[in-house]
Structures are given as C-alpha cells and as structure tokens.
Amino acid sequence: MGAGDDMTMLRKVLFGVLAAVLVGAVALFVWGRSILTQDSVRAAIAARLTAALGQPVTIGGIGASIYPRVSVNLEDLGIGPQGDIHVSALRIATDLRALLSRRIEHGSMRLTGARIRLPLPAFQAAAPAPAAPAPASTAPAVEIVSIDEIILSGVEIVSGGRTLRGDIEVVPQGKGVLVRRVSLHADDAAIEVTGTIADLSGPTGELRIAAGALDFAQLLAFVSDFSKDAAMTAAPGGTAPAPASPPAGGGSPAMPSSMNLAVTLVADRATLGGLALEHLNGTARVTAAGMTLDPIGFGVFGGRYEGSLALTLGDVPDFRLKARLSGIDMAAATAFAGSPNTMTGHLAGDIDVAGRGMDAASVEKSAHGTLRMDITNGVVKNLGLIQAVVLATSMRAAAFSRGGGSRDEPFSRLGGTMTIANGEGRTDNLQFESKDLTLHASGFVRLDGSLVDLKGRAQLTQALSEQAGSDLVRYTQEQGRVTLPITIGGSAQNPKVRIDLADLAKRAVRNRATEETKKAVTAGLGKLFGR
Numbered sequence: 001m002g003a004g005d006d007m008t009m010l011r012k013v014l015f016g017v018l019a020a021v022l023v024g025a026v027a028l029f030v031w032g033r034s035i036l037t038q039d040s041v042r043a044a045i046a047a048r049l050t051a052a053l054g055q056p057v058t059i060g061g062i063g064a065s066i067y068p069r070v071s072v073n074l075e076d077l078g079i080g081p082q083g084d085i086h087v088s089a090l091r092i093a094t095d096l097r098a099l100l101s102r103r104i105e106h107g108s109m110r111l112t113g114a115r116i117r118l119p120l121p122a123f124q125a126a127a128p129a130p131a132a133p134a135p136a137s138t139a140p141a142v143e144i145v146s147i148d149e150i151i152l153s154g155v156e157i158v159s160g161g162r163t164l165r166g167d168i169e170v171v172p173q174g175k176g177v178l179v180r181r182v183s184l185h186a187d188d189a190a191i192e193v194t195g196t197i198a199d200l201s202g203p204t205g206e207l208r209i210a211a212g213a214l215d216f217a218q219l220l221a222f223v224s225d226f227s228k229d230a231a232m233t234a235a236p237g238g239t240a241p242a243p244a245s246p247p248a249g250g251g252s253p254a255m256p257s258s259m260n261l262a263v264t265l266v267a268d269r270a271t272l273g274g275l276a277l278e279h280l281n282g283t284a285r286v287t288a289a290g291m292t293l294d295p296i297g298f299g300v301f302g303g304r305y306e307g308s309l310a311l312t313l314g315d316v317p318d319f320r321l322k323a324r325l326s327g328i329d330m331a332a333a334t335a336f337a338g339s340p341n342t343m344t345g346h347l348a349g350d351i352d353v354a355g356r357g358m359d360a361a362s363v364e365k366s367a368h369g370t371l372r373m374d375i376t377n378g379v380v381k382n383l384g385l386i387q388a389v390v391l392a393t394s395m396r397a398a399a400f401s402r403g404g405g406s407r408d409e410p411f412s413r414l415g416g417t418m419t420i421a422n423g424e425g426r427t428d429n430l431q432f433e434s435k436d437l438t439l440h441a442s443g444f445v446r447l448d449g450s451l452v453d454l455k456g457r458a459q460l461t462q463a464l465s466e467q468a469g470s471d472l473v474r475y476t477q478e479q480g481r482v483t484l485p486i487t488i489g490g491s492a493q494n495p496k497v498r499i500d501l502a503d504l505a506k507r508a509v510r511n512r513a514t515e516e517t518k519k520a521v522t523a524g525l526g527k528l529f530g531r
Contacts, residue, residue, distance in 0.1 A: 045074070055080050069093040069108070088113030092147075105145045111152045118159040118225035147172055149180075159225045162186060162218055175199045179207065189213040202258040214267040214280065216311065217358055223286055224313040261286040265293065273358035275300065275336070282309075289313065301336070303327030303346065316362070320354040321369075330375055336360065339449030339492040345378020345414065353420055364447040367420050374415040383409035384497050385486070386436060389458065392484060392499035399467050401435040410434060423447050430454065436464060439486060449492030455500075458486045 042062040049057040060076025071093035079085035089112045094104040152168040166184035170177040177200065182193035191214070195207035263284040270277040282296030290312035297306045307323020328347040334340065337360065353369035356362065384407035386400050413433040418425035424444045432439035441456025460482040490496035 041072070042074075045072070049079075065091075069095065072104070084117050086115045087111050103145050104147075107147045109147050109150045111150070112154055114152050114155040116155065116157045118157065118222070150177075157184070159222050162221070164222075175201065176203070176205060186218075189215065197261075199258075202260055204258065204260045206262045206264075208264040209266070211265075211267040212269065214265070214270040216270060216272045220291065220311055220313060220317055221315075223291060259286065259288045265296075270298065273363070274360055277305075290317070300328070301332040302329035307351075316357055318354070318356050319358075319363075322352045323350070325349050325351055325373075330378060334449070334492070337364070337448065342381050342449060342492045343375075343378060344381075345375040345411070347373050347375045349373035349415075364423050367447070368422075369420050371418045371420060371425065372416075373418070374413060375411075376413055378411060378414065380409045380411065380414070380432075380495075382407045382493075383488075383495050385409050385432075385439070385458070388486070388497040388499055389437065389460070389484060393482065399464060418445075420447070430456070436461060441486065441488070443488075445492070452488055452490055452492060452495055454486075454488040456486055457483050459483045 042059050045062075046057045046059045056079075058076075058078045059074050060078075061074070063073040063075070065071050065073060071091050074090040074092070075088070077085075077087040077090055079087075091110045091112075092104055092107050093110075094107040148171065150168075150170050150172065155166060155168055157164040164184040164186045166182070168182045169180040171180055173196070176197040179193060179195045179197060182191075184191050184193075189211065191209055191211040193207055193209050195205060197203045197205035197207070199205070261284075263286055265280060265282050265284055267280040268278070270280045278299035280296070280298040282293040282298075284291050284293045284296075290310065292308065292310040294308035294310075295306070296309050297304065299305075304326050305321075305323050306326075307321070309323075310318075310320040312318040326348045330343045330345045330347055331341075333347070334342045350372045351369070353367050353371065355366035355368065357366055386409065387407060390400070409432075411432055411434045413431070416427045416430035418427045420426075424446055426444040428442040430439075430441045430443075432441070437458050437460050439456055439458045441454040443452075443454035443456075445452050445454070462481060465481045485500035487498050487500055488495055489498075
C-alpha cells in the first residue's frame, strides 16, 4: 500500500472519529434536552426552590445546553408573591457524570438581569409537604444536590427609590456564603464588598466595605430595608421562632431578628447628613436595631474625629457621638452651623452628644450632651471687646496691643465646657485669653448663633493695669488688676458688648469704703499707739 493510500486511510479514520464525536454531541444534546427541558423538571426545580426559600417561585421557561458544561437554563424567574425578586435568566451548570444520575452536583449558578426589591419577603424554609407515592413508571426529576458558586451579573437592588447596580459572586458554605466579590454602584458612588456571611438566616458574619464615597443616610436606609428581611429566623431544629407580641395597632406580629454583622468600613469620602467626611476608617457592628462604629476615625472641618458613632435604623435615625476632636477649623465649623464669618481658630476637645436626625436643623434642635473645647490662635469677628473697655475706662486705644479701630477680637485661647440641650450650649467656665485681657464668663449661646447671652468679668493684664489711671485701678481692681463686669448679647453675627456700669459702681463704692475703712483703722491705731 502506497503513501497515498495511507493518507486516504488516515483521513477516513479522522473523519470517522469526528463524525462519531459530532453524533455523540448531538445525541448528548438531544438526550440532555429531553431530560432537562421537561415540564416535570421545571416544576420540580420551582417546587424545590419554593420549599428552600419559603416563598413562591415561578419559572417562565426552561432550556438546556452542553457547552462548556451541561446546564439547565431557566428564564423569567419570579420569587415572592409580588415578584420581589425577578431574574431574566438563570443558568445552572453541572458535570456530565452527575447529570447521568439526574443530579446537579458541584454546580455553578449564574443569574443575569436580576432585579431585587427591598425589603425582601421573609425567607424561611417551609415544612415539607407529605409526598404522594410516585408511579413506578415516573422518571425521577433532576435533583439539585450542591452549588459551588453563585454569580449575579447586571444585578439591580432597589431600596427606597434608590437603585444599586453591579455584580455579585458568592460561594455557598453550609448555612452561609463566602462573599467573593460584590461590586455595586449608584450615581457616582461605588462600593466593593468581601467577607463571609456565616448564617444567612441572621444574617451574621464579617464583611469589609471599601468605597470611594459613602452616604450614611443611604447606607442606613439600605440596612433598614435589608434587616426587615431578617425578621424571620430559624430556631434550633428548623422550627420557626415564637412570634413577638402583636403591635398595638394590630396586624402581623413583628418577628425578632438575629442580624449581627461585623463590618470594616473604609472610604475616601463620606457624608453624614450634610456633613462631609474624609478618609473614614472604622469597624461597625450592624444589628436590626442600628449600627455602632467603634472605633471610627475620619477627617472633618480640616481636623480629625477619633472615637465612636452610633446610629439607629429608621427614616429619622438617632445618633450618638463620643470622640476626641483635634485640629477643627472653626471658620468651616461655624459656617456649617449657619453662622459664617464669626470665628477662626482651631478646636481640640472631647464631645459626647446624642440626638436625632441627619440635617443640621434637626441636630441643633435635638442634640444633648457635653462638649469640652479649647480653641487656639483665633479671632472672634466683630466682638468689639477692647473698644468697649476703652470707652468705659477712658484709656487710650494705643495702650492696647491691637489698635486701628478694628472690632475683631484676636485670642490665644478660648475654652470651657458646654452643656448642650434644647438648641443651646450653656457654660459656667468660659475663658477668653488675649494679649490684653482675660475674660471669665457664664451663660448660653444658641447653637445656630441667633442669640448670645454671656456675663462675666474682664481683667486687663498687669501691664495694662499699670498704665491705667490710679483712680481706675483703685476703684475697679481685683488682685491689683483692672476688672470690669462684661455682658455680651446680640447674636454671633452681631454681638453687643457692654460694661455693666451698675456693677462697676457697686464695686467702686465697695472698694472706696474698704479703702476708707483701712485709713480709719490705720489712723486710729496710730493715735492709740502714739499716746
């Protein structure tokens, strides 16, 4: 046999093998479709999912493919009585060997075009219904034994009018899942989530959220909607927990939630109400009641917040701030509070304040707690404290370290403790220190700056007291320094400083009387011992 005959034979063999492969593939495809596209299979899968989720599941269509793995392709899935979850296409792939036994083992589940509306229906494993004996001739339905991965592409999560879009990849692990990757975005914000949910019925677990920008109001609304799905939790043994007491208004009783997630938060930028935060880093504990971040740190008003932050769930959340503040730019802080161009300087201190709401007006109205502050190297705009002292004492303005007629009041330190409540900050130990004088005052300031009511005493420095007239020192002094009673009223934008002349007169009379008494005693003693 010649070389040409050998090539001819080889081609025949190759064509034969290829034809056999093609025939086998076609046969496999036909067999797979005959097994996987039966209405009984579609009904069995819908029933299995319904039993697993405790919610009705509908499947619009079913198909099959064999490349790259043998798979069942489901179309137009709806989960929940109102179609709370809708999936355009679901592909469940498995190995051929498993499928030969009508089983899906180590399968891969891919969902495309999923739309999830929160809050979800209450998922709970339904009690299995008694199975009727199947006819001996009925072929067994395909059984889903295990799924190794679940991938959602083009998913939309709708919560309170907001829509998050992206992709989700999870790996089932016992009662929970390994969150391999969650990538979601809304408008110009994007977040990445990884971690482990140990028990989906809670849910409980540990997650890490990294974001370029994070909105706490939207995050709380999302968690609130999500936690409503956690209201149904399985008790040991697979039975449902006993229902809580019914609400006063009737209706379905609220079910206890076992949500408990530890979440590491990292964000370049964040917003809390109208407050802009930078470089946020913290650890959160998320339950059905709320979210507590402890510790948490972030940049705010050019400074730093280091401490804790607690937020409850709901349309109008409660909050509690407890932290050490440092480097806060008072110009930016007072502008945010509604009183721009009133103060400069940098604040350090401690805050422990609770309240309700996320916008500045609600926070000012509801906030209560304490603030210990020390503001350094700043200016109180338009205060006119030195001018008031000059007018009251007839001293020359040139005697003071600041001249030029400006009403702005520079200081080296402004500090004290404020008790915050009812939209006001009250203090009994406010201290203002400058090159020319020291002011000790008590009273209150409206948090929005609309009203100031402070009373105290201003003492000139020793050097300035020595430049004052002898009568002024004699009749206004305390501990050898000129001391003047000061009242500050008006508003933060337009403060009014005045010297309390009545108090000044009383002290002058008292000092004069003391002086005359000393003279009389001295003269009397002189006469007594001079005899």
